[in-house]
Amino acid sequence: MITSPLFVSTACIIVAGLGLAIRITRKKSSLPYPPGPRQLPIVGNAFDIDPKQPHLTYAEWGKAYGEIVYSRTFGQDIVIVNSEKMARILAEKRSTIYSDRPRSPLYKLFGADHMTAVLEYGDKWKIQRKLLHLSLRHDTVGRYQELHLRSARQLLENIQRDSKNFYDHLDLYTLSIALEFTYGRRMDGKNDPIISMANSLAESMTKGLTAERAGLLMALPILKYVPSWFPGAAFQDEARRCRSTMESFSDIPFSMAKEQAESGVLQPSFVSDILQQGEAEESVARETATGIYIAAGETTSSTLKTLVLAMILNPEIQDRVHAELDTVIGKGVLPTFEDRERLPYLQAVLLEIMRWHPVAPLGAPHATTTSDVVEGYYIPEGAIVIFNTWAMVNNEYNDPERFDPTRHLTADGQLKPDAMQDNSKYFGFGRRICPGRFFANDSLWAAAAVILSAFRFEKAKDSSGNEIEINPVFHHGALSYPSSFQCSITSRVGTECERR
Ligand code: HEM
Numbered sequence: 001m002i003t004s005p006l007f008v009s010t011a012c013i014i015v016a017g018l019g020l021a022i023r024i025t026r027k028k029s030s031l032p033y034p035p036g037p038r039q040l041p042i043v044g045n046a047f048d049i050d051p052k053q054p055h056l057t058y059a060e061w062g063k064a065y066g067e068i069v070y071s072r073t074f075g076q077d078i079v080i081v082n083s084e085k086m087a088r089i090l091a092e093k094r095s096t097i098y099s100d101r102p103r104s105p106l107y108k109l110f111g112a113d114h115m116t117a118v119l120e121y122g123d124k125w126k127i128q129r130k131l132l133h134l135s136l137r138h139d140t141v142g143r144y145q146e147l148h149l150r151s152a153r154q155l156l157e158n159i160q161r162d163s164k165n166f167y168d169h170l171d172l173y174t175l176s177i178a179l180e181f182t183y184g185r186r187m188d189g190k191n192d193p194i195i196s197m198a199n200s201l202a203e204s205m206t207k208g209l210t211a212e213r214a215g216l217l218m219a220l221p222i223l224k225y226v227p228s229w230f231p232g233a234a235f236q237d238e239a240r241r242c243r244s245t246m247e248s249f250s251d252i253p254f255s256m257a258k259e260q261a262e263s264g265v266l267q268p269s270f271v272s273d274i275l276q277q278g279e280a281e282e283s284v285a286r287e288t289a290t291g292i293y294i295a296a297g298e299t300t301s302s303t304l305k306t307l308v309l310a311m312i313l314n315p316e317i318q319d320r321v322h323a324e325l326d327t328v329i330g331k332g333v334l335p336t337f338e339d340r341e342r343l344p345y346l347q348a349v350l351l352e353i354m355r356w357h358p359v360a361p362l363g364a365p366h367a368t369t370t371s372d373v374v375e376g377y378y379i380p381e382g383a384i385v386i387f388n389t390w391a392m393v394n395n396e397y398n399d400p401e402r403f404d405p406t407r408h409l410t411a412d413g414q415l416k417p418d419a420m421q422d423n424s425k426y427f428g429f430g431r432r433i434c435p436g437r438f439f440a441n442d443s444l445w446a447a448a449a450v451i452l453s454a455f456r457f458e459k460a461k462d463s464s465g466n467e468i469e470i471n472p473v474f475h476h477g478a479l480s481y482p483s484s485f486q487c488s489i490t491s492r493v494g495t496e497c498e499r500r
Pocket residue numbers: 116117118119129132136291292295296297299300303359360363364365366426427428429430431432433434435436437439440
């Protein structure tokens with residue numbers, strides 16, 4: 001591991017000299033940095049942050065120092081923004097300054113440097129965003145509602161057949177949608193070779209592209225040349241494997257889609273949109289396509305896992321969802337997108353899921369392209385800027401830990417007019433905001449509507465019939481989702497649901 005103690009301590013010694021030199025030479029303003037925790041020489045605040053739950057450390061700092069906090073790790077400036085209002089001022093009103101990404105050599109090492117989500121703010125990123133916009137705009141995503149619904153019905157069948165592995169079925173749901181959306185190819189279950197390749201890529205990237213590694217390589221880019229036999233540098237082998245899977249994954253599904261397009265049978269998809277409109281060079285289309293799957297898959301399935309957990313922990317809320325579904329469309333009838341407007345409580349539950357446990361509690365880090373002054377404080381060029389969604393949901397709502405969908409409803413049970421807009425913060429800020437947010441909202445809705453129509457989710461029981469308590473534990477990496485838990489899934493309507 002790149003983060004092994006020996007490796008880190010060697011890195012620290014080398015960073016010591018460099019960090020000091022950077023510190024002495026870099027600051028060019030007499031203005032103060034924003035307030036923040038005291039820093040140790042060289043390592044700065046590196047050891048103050050809970051590596052497993054950094055959002056909790058940042059939220060504490062927010063309480064102590066206010067809506068903008070300054071910290072430093074190994075010479076790298078880090079600014080944490082704890083309020084939605086300030087996040088919007090910086091990311092939206094000063095978007096030319098706050099739309100870059102941290103430039104860590106780790107991404108190139110793992111073959112991921114072409115993905116939209118890590119590209120620096122520049123022409124390449126702008127072209128990719130334009131391509132994504134073609135298929136993911138608010139007014140074009142409706143084309144994919146049939147895909148979401150068909151996949152949600154497959155999800156229902158998979159859970160009916162094998163309820164124990166509902167986590168895997170939720171993963172497969174979002175993965176197969178992401179791949180069909182991108183390449184127009186219907187996936188053939190979890191044994192589909194493209195699904196297996198995508199899974200292996202996702203695993204290598206989740207393990208390999210951690211924030212601590214990215215930070216360490218930013219502070220000390222020379223580490224990328226350390227040979228794999230050096231103690232603690234086994235990441236070089238991981239990186240090589242990841243690069244090779246990434247190459248195959250970029251190439252194989254794209255070539256298949258291109259062949260289908262040439263023979264006129266390619267379904268509407270991101271790739272078909274680009275090939276038809278001739279909007280970009282093939283290599284750019286190929287690179288953009290690879291990044292979609294990585295950005296789309298786990299974010300959506302993690303949110304659905306949180307939904308199942310919340311329904312089990314709040315049975316009275318699940319009852320209310322069932323009552324709404326039964327009244328509006330009838331028990332045993334599967335919903336379609338035409339029913340969506342008439343199901344405000346279900347929509348409010350989904351909004352509350354994203355608020356209660358945001359899947360990306362710290363969003364994705366932005367970076368500054370030039371220095372800036374905010375409320376009299378100096379923000380350096382190249383600073384990592386973290387928009388701390390976790391602090392926003394905990395500071396800006398009453399009784400934030402309570403799961404309460406009515407926050408998003410008016411007194412007469414309709415969605416508040418700004419409810420969907422309010423939800424946009426869970427998809428990031430400014431020019432970097434998630435381009436897949438409309439698509440994701442459709443995906444979440446289809447799965448939630450279909451599985452909640454068909455099933456009741458409850459605590460599992462032991463052999464004596466006693467409920468097994470769930471002590472929710474959330475996994476926190478780049479994404480936050482509940483660690484797997486046992487549950488009982490029973491059909492509300494017998495084995496068959498009526499389809500329309
Ligand atoms: C519940 C589901 C999802 C959540 C919560 C989510 C959240 C996010 C967040 C927080 C960011 C970073 C925004 C920022 O830097 O300010 C992001 C970026 C991104 N997302 Fe999503 N996302 C979801 C689903 C999707 C889907 C379905 C797609 C594609 C179909 C997608 C594609 C992307 C891409 C390409 C980026 C990188 C944007 C850039 O750097 O310019 N996401 N997402």
